[in-house]
Amino acid sequence: MAKMEVKTSLLDDMIGVGDMVLLEPLDEDSFINNLKKRFDHNEVYTYIGSVVISINPYRSLPIYTPEKVEEYRNRNFYELSPHIFALSDEAYRSLRDQDKDQCILITGESGAGKTEASKLVMSYVAAVCGKGAEVNQVKEQLLQSNPVLEAFGNAKTVRNDNSSRFGKYMDIEFDFKGDPLGGVISNYLLEKSRVVKQPRGERNFHIFYQILSGASEDFLCKLKLEQDFSRYNYLGLDSAKVNGVDDAANFRTVRNAMQIVGFMDHETQSVFEVVAAVLKLGNIEFKPESRVNGLDESKIKDKNELKEICELTGIDQSVLERAFSFRTVEAKQEKVSTTLNVAQAYYARDALAKNLYSRLFSWLVTRINESIKAQTKVRKKVMGVLDIYGFEIFEDNSFEQFIINYCNEKLQQIFIELTLKEEQEEYIREGIEWTHIEYFNNAIICDLIENNQTGILAMLDEECLRPGTVTDDTFLEKLNQVCATHQHFESRMSKCSRFLNDTTLPHSCFRIQHYAGKVMYQVEGFVDKNNDLLYRDLSQAMWKANHSLIKALFPEGNPAKINLKRPPTAGSQFKASVATLMKNLQTKNPNYIRCIKPNDKKAAHIFNDALVCHQIRYLGLLENVRVRRAGYAFRQAYEPCLERYKMLCKQTWPHWRGPARSGVEVLFNELEIPEEEFSFGRSKIFIRNPRTLFKLEELRKQRLEDLATLIEKIYRGWKCRTRFLLMKKSQVVIASWYRRYAQQKKYQKIKSSAIIVQSYIRGWKARKLLRELKHQRRCNEAATIIAAYWHGTQARRELKRLKEEARRKHAVAVIWAYWLGLKVRREYRKFFRANAGRKIYEFTLQRLMQKYFLEMKNKMPSLSPIDKNWPARPYLFLDSTHKELKRIFHLWRCKKYRDQFTDQQKLIYEEKLEASELFKDKKALYPASVGQPFQGAYLEISKNPKYKKLKDAVDEKIIIAEVVNKINRANGKATSRIFLLTKNNVLLADQKSGNIKSEVPLGDVTKVSMSSQNDGFFAVHLKEGSGAAGKGDFLLSSDHLIEMATKLYRTTLSQTKQKLNIEISDEFLVQFRQDKVCVKFIQGSQKNGNIPTCKRKNNRLLEVAVP
């Protein structure tokens, strides 16, 4: 049942206790056991209130999937099992919704999982915050800054294969909506000594191995490097390969990340050149060379490496060589150069390598910041993530450990301050009385280290700045003097006799009781490391490099900016940056992740109690729980509390209508929880003892079981009842259906039996009826037949009688008719026989004629005179009549036709008729002229102004005006002349001028001759001795010969009452002056088309060839 429950609290399905505040009893053992139990069940996170304890599982657990992100998104902190995502979500939401800047402080010793935790926080925030192309790019750049910094700042140590060798604080900036805008990274003190020397079993920074394993041959060649690690003195060889780490693949990841973060190609190149130069610096070796004045001098053994470094970095070889051999000290105006012995030369070389690398690292951080910095100036909300090196206790602890542990002291300090402050604030907020809590405050240790006058750092600085011989021993001496009385400082040489006999504490060491344990520091190297000295000759040589990045890394090398002041010491620099960090953290709302390392073997499933116990102690976790529990162990808002426990009280179960707080009050009263065990805050209930909470949980569990039983019971009852009701209902339905079916069957049987019985009865009845009907019908038929026979007899008798009667009547009528006929015949016989034959004949003839005419009337042809149709003759004796009738009809219709004519038409037809009489069948030209209307005045003389004179000269009516050809008598050639025929004269006039050439009165025209052929030649013969006949007859030709001859004929007849002689012959004589010439018409060729040609053959013959 419990498995099926949806999680609403971290108390559900809890393994051990999810929140250490609930631990009972609260002691170290139970604390560790609880952690172990949870660790064994893969629960690596546990809370102390709002602090998350994280135990490194050393294997990948399936608890960081996108589904998990969704599960924890927008859920309250205590709603689900403890998880780093719950803390991240709480921090992000309070930043986004309540506008509170956040910081996430991740602490723990090396290998405890701080860096991983910081990445998980960043990736959770990236997953839940806003989306979009721009936002995603920002996220990607922020996330990708990690691989770059890890490659350059992390190294394999005995404790951690990927140990961060620098402190990192990253501010992620968000806009008002909670979308990331950018970030700022601060780095703290890179462990640069690692560049030149690594403890046993450890490696140099990852990047050196990554370049050599991952870069292509070409690239290595450019960097003047070789793949073989053993070629480089700076690379520790005993653990150059790390299990499970693929340096080559990581190199590709780093290059890709650099590209995403925004490094330009030339920048990446420069960075790797510096890395290569550092690596190669380690290979420069020196040999001693004694000089005359007895001072030691060193010399570079093999200059090849130096040469390559100089080529790579663009440094003048001689400058660098000199910088390794001399040291110039400048004091005021003086410059003193001293030679370096071999040890000093090595020191200088290593100092250069360390400085070059650490400055490169700082440059990388600055460069990344440039890329990821927010582009807007609007107010930003900030979430800081601090992943700083954890508390370290090694066998040999040096200056670095001292600095790191100092930093952790400060963090513990701020943790105590803020936790207590928060606790106090919550009590005040909730109106609950605050009781003072006893806890260890490490402020005293911080003071031992950082006090401006008596602090260890101040002593160290003082010693470094002091003139005269300064060594680590003089520093320790000083410490022994100043700090001897401090509770947390231990030294054998101190005045305090406590440690005089403590053999565990060597003379060259001092010990500090840190909050997290005692740490013994070797004083050797403190002064040097604090001084962080780089000879000026070297920084100047670097500044002179023809390499922009290296030049930029050593600005103090610029001779123009020589600063004779000492640079701040490493210790004071670190102190200042830690102070800034603390100030920054104090302005933000803190969230703690305290990482614990379960074993020293970097192995999964191993939980080393002693190791964990040690960490719990120095992290002050028990104290943390105590602080948290000082007043009240558990607190919860009223609503979720009521929701969780409401089933424990009748009044609040299942629903409470009033305010949640009064609900909780009623609930707690009902449960009779002693009043001192809880307190009511403004919005939360505070439970003093975890026992009370567990009692509540126990009651809840029981009640849930009861409730489950109840629900089960009710459910079962409900299920059975429903099933029973369903079965009952089904039974009724089945029964009703069965009954219906049985009744239906029975009914059908009865019905069919009834139908059978009924059919028998009906059959019997029908047959009976049929028999009766048949009998009746037979009777009826018999009666009918009898009646019919009788009626037949009657009818036949009547018919016979009527026939007899009719016969008699007819006989009477016939006899009467015969008798009458006889009487009439006797009376008329005398008239009838004499004329009967003629009369019948006449009558018949009349009848036939009548019939003939009546039929003819219907068969009459059309009225067209040219219609040749005529009906056939019906009787032979009507033959002549029929022809006559045809003729009469034709004449009549011709008359009818003519009657339609006007006078003018009549005249035309008269002329045409005249022409027909004159020329039909005589002149071959005639048939062509029939269709041509006679127009007479072809030339319109009155209208043409040219012929005005001619018109004026002829005052008679013009009958013909036409152009004719006058044939020359001499040669037979034709000349055009106007031919005019008036009432009295024939005139010939010039065609062009219209001048009259000849005028012949009609009386003088004796004859007109023409051929019988198809030509238009004609001769006008004149009366001999007449006035016009002087020149002889006219031989003319015209296209309208028929018309002209006809009109000439008619006009002559009407004027002279004499018929004009028209001679039609193919040979006639024409009088030319005195000669008679024969005009002969012959058949000619068709050479000139259809035009007849005329030729004078000789004096007597004019030949006309007609085609």
Ligand SMILES: Nc1ncnc2c1ncn2[C@@H]1O[C@H](COP(=O)(O)OP(=O)(O)OP(=O)(O)O)[C@@H](O)[C@H]1O
């Ligand atoms: N949540 C985790 N899940 C799986 N493995 C983890 C987890 N946290 C840490 N580890 C493993 O532990 C190793 C060490 O973790 P990490 O580098 O975070 O330690 P650290 O606290 O940053 O140490 P240092 O102080 O040396 O930098 C990681 O490389 C990883 O293999």
Ligand SMILES: [Mg+2]
């Ligand atoms: Mg780390």
